[in-house]
Amino acid sequence: MKVEFYGHVRQYHNIQAEIDANIKKVLESGNYVQGPMLKQFEAEFAAYSGTKYAIGVANGTDAIWLALMALGVGPGDEVITHPNTFFATAEAIWIAGATAVFVDCCPKTKCICPEKIEAAITPRTKAIIPVHLYGQCADMVAIKKIADKHGLKVIEDNAQGIGAHGPNFKIGQLSDAATTSFIIQKNLGTFGDSGALVTNSAEIDAKVRKLRNHGSNARNVHSYGFNSRLDDLHAGVLSAKLKHIDAWNDQRRQWAARYTAGLVGCKTFDLPVALPDYRHVYHLYVIETKKPEWRDALVKHLNDAGVDAKTHYSIAIHQQAGYPWGKGARIVGAVPNAEANAACCISLPMFPELTAEEVDFVIAKVKEWDAKYASQAPAGKGPAQSGAACGCCR
Numbered sequence: 001m002k003v004e005f006y007g008h009v010r011q012y013h014n015i016q017a018e019i020d021a022n023i024k025k026v027l028e029s030g031n032y033v034q035g036p037m038l039k040q041f042e043a044e045f046a047a048y049s050g051t052k053y054a055i056g057v058a059n060g061t062d063a064i065w066l067a068l069m070a071l072g073v074g075p076g077d078e079v080i081t082h083p084n085t086f087f088a089t090a091e092a093i094w095i096a097g098a099t100a101v102f103v104d105c106c107p108k109t110k111c112i113c114p115e116k117i118e119a120a121i122t123p124r125t126k127a128i129i130p131v132h133l134y135g136q137c138a139d140m141v142a143i144k145k146i147a148d149k150h151g152l153k154v155i156e157d158n159a160q161g162i163g164a165h166g167p168n169f170k171i172g173q174l175s176d177a178a179t180t181s182f183i184i185q186k187n188l189g190t191f192g193d194s195g196a197l198v199t200n201s202a203e204i205d206a207k208v209r210k211l212r213n214h215g216s217n218a219r220n221v222h223s224y225g226f227n228s229r230l231d232d233l234h235a236g237v238l239s240a241k242l243k244h245i246d247a248w249n250d251q252r253r254q255w256a257a258r259y260t261a262g263l264v265g266c267k268t269f270d271l272p273v274a275l276p277d278y279r280h281v282y283h284l285y286v287i288e289t290k291k292p293e294w295r296d297a298l299v300k301h302l303n304d305a306g307v308d309a310k311t312h313y314s315i316a317i318h319q320q321a322g323y324p325w326g327k328g329a330r331i332v333g334a335v336p337n338a339e340a341n342a343a344c345c346i347s348l349p350m351f352p353e354l355t356a357e358e359v360d361f362v363i364a365k366v367k368e369w370d371a372k373y374a375s376q377a378p379a380g381k382g383p384a385q386s387g388a389a390c391g392c393c394r
């Protein structure tokens with residue numbers, strides 16, 4: 001049996017009539033850029049998010065730096081985030097001309113640790129970017145409290161958490177803006193690239209709308225800007241898919257529960273931690289090996305068996321040779337949790353259209369490997385999860 005990592009074509013076939021109808025509608029309308037389908041999707045996405053505004057842009061990276069720019073964050077300013085995320089989180093800070101300052105993540109959630117943030121604040125700090133990594137929300141209540149105390153802006157990088165929420169907050173409620181990516185592999189994805197940000201601020205909405213369209217909101221009148229628009233064809237695909245996102249996320253949660261039930265007795269790795277009362281939407285289901293040297297061996301075992309396991313992300317941003325440290329980017333304190341996450345993480349196949357047979361096959365192959373090495377497993381949690389729990393991971 002082969003188990004793929006993504007189910008893009010399965011998903012298309014499941015709702016092909018709805019997607020095709022919207023594509024046809026756009027094609028026959030003659031309006032392909034900033035047309036009625038984009039307006040419709042923006043209204044639907046704002047309603048889904050529970051925010052006043054949603055602005056479609058070209059991709060999730062642009063959404064972050066356009067938000068930074070709209071908030072006036074640029075050269076000379078510092079932005080605090082964590083290094084165990086997709087490169088784009090820090091790349092966007094770099095593109096905006098600001099400096100990324102990295103602090104550690106929580107050992108359990110893998111999201112930014114609120115207790116590490118204050119030590120990194122300087123007079124130049126302007127913003128915090130928490131990432132809802134793997135589909136579980138960062139502790140926005142704690143982050144918002146710190147931001148308010150120090151007069152900082154907050155942008156949620158929600159590329160991985162559409163439909164997630166905390167026990168007492170929704171994404172977009174406790175921040176200046178929440179950005180997202182609709183690249184095909186995200187929980188809500190189109191057939192290519194696009195992204196959006198949501199906000200309750202009329203000012204950010206107006207600024208980003210102008211910035212994404214060559215600094216223009218009236219014909220022939222321009223100010224500083226870019227081309228970062230979300231095409232109407234993609235908006236049509238996303239509008240069709242948005243109706244299914246909650247059911248798809250429910251299905252992801254069911255597969256996650258099945259993985260967890262099937263793997264709970266294993267000795268060689270730790271399972272992902274879902275906080276009680278949080279809705280984790282499992283963009284990724286990530287296990288962490290108890291020895292770093294086991295990671296590549298287990299991935300190879302799975303790949304050889306036909307299971308497309310991957311790693312997210314095996315090189316933390318501060319470990320990337322290509323990151324521009326010369327601009328003053330730095331880590332504050334040590335980041336052992338983030339580094340252990342990078343060294344030990346394995347993502348198992350996770351998408352709504354998996355079958356029970358496929359999930360059980362993956363479980364069987366993982367257990368096969370675990371049985372071989374269980375006797376060598378250290379007692380207790382592995383390096384990625386043995387760090388001291390902070391307030392938010394309880």
Ligand SMILES: *Cc1c(COP(=O)(O)O)cnc(C)c1O
Pocket residue numbers: 059060061062085086088089131157159160180181182183193194195
């Ligand atoms: C995917 C992703 C992005 C970037 O999105 P693009 O649409 O590829 O630009 C940013 N941050 C995180 C956490 C992501 O997973």
